[in-house]
Amino acid sequence: MEPVNAAIVYYSATGTVHALAQAAAEGAEKAGAQVRLRRIAESAPQQAIDANPAWGRHLRDSAGIAEAGLDDLAWADVVLFGTPTRFGNVAAQLKTFIDGTGPLWAQGGLAGKVYSAFTASNTAHGGQESTLLALGNVFYHWGGIIVPPGYTDPVQFRSGNPYGTSHVAGDGPPGDIALQAARHQALRAVETAASLKAGAGRRGTCAPDAS
Numbered sequence: 502m503e504p505v506n507a508a509i510v511y512y513s514a515t516g517t518v519h520a521l522a523q524a525a526a527e528g529a530e531k532a533g534a535q536v537r538l539r540r541i542a543e544s545a546p547q548q549a550i551d552a553n554p555a556w557g558r559h560l561r562d563s564a565g566i567a568e569a570g571l572d573d574l575a576w577a578d579v580v581l582f583g584t585p586t587r588f589g590n591v592a593a594q595l596k597t598f599i600d601g602t603g604p605l606w607a608q609g610g611l612a613g614k615v616y617s618a619f620t621a622s623n624t625a626h627g628g629q630e631s632t633l634l635a636l637g638n639v640f641y642h643w644g645g646i647i648v649p650p651g652y653t654d655p656v657q658f659r660s661g662n663p664y665g666t667s668h669v670a671g672d673g674p675p676g677d678i679a680l681q682a683a684r685h686q687a688l689r690a691v692e693t694a695a696s697l698k699a700g701a702g703r704r705g706t707c708a709p710d711a712s
């Protein structure tokens with residue numbers, strides 16, 4: 502069987518979600534997927550970026566990572582989206598990308614894929630779940646197969662978010678538990694996509710119905 506194609510599509514201003522995305526890419530690779538790590542293009546005003554040295558620094562450091570495009574979504578069997586929590590919601594940069602998927606969506610090019618999401622916020626009760634659920638709304642519209650981590654691995658009882666990996670950025674950069682949770686989430690999503698792909702392959706080789 503062909504390997505699963507996994508796209509890790511994320512936006513990160515100051516590097517937290519980027520670290521989770523890299524861990525997710527590792528988990529997807531461990532599960533045997535071909536992986537594209539893709540960052541959402543920055544569209545904030547330069548003035549806003551300049552006001553936060555960590556923002557400008559991360560923008561420079563991540564310049565070598567390819568920007569996400571619709572072709573990455575079309576290519577993927579499974580997509581993991583990462584976003585910082587912004588006012589309890591998805592960052593505008595990622596939402597703008599999502600709002601540009603209309604043509605692909607209209608062709609059915611987003612349906613039937615596996616989707617999962619991860620986030621970071623500054624505080625523990627700052628809206629991680631609402632952000633992940635908001636991304637879930639998009640996946641419903643796309644006809645996606647939502648694969649959350651749930652409590653399917655011991656690390657989930659330590660990281661504590663069954664909706665998707667999340668990290669409190671106010672506590673510092675993601676540590677071992679959050680990174681392990683991101684790896685597990687991606688591995689589980691890829692394994693689910695692999696089962697679906699294998700099933701589709703079997704259906705594809707069935708003899709045509711004679712009736």
Ligand SMILES: Cc1cc2nc3c(=O)[nH]c(=O)nc-3n(C[C@H](O)[C@H](O)[C@H](O)COP(=O)(O)O)c2cc1C
Binds near residue numbers: 589590627
């Ligand atoms: C405009 C804006 C809105 C934010 N809203 C929230 C929020 O609702 N809750 C919260 O805990 N943190 C909030 N934050 C903090 C970000 O979630 C945090 O900086 C981010 O998760 C760090 O991820 P990054 O390093 O990948 O950019 C906000 C930050 C900005 C700039």
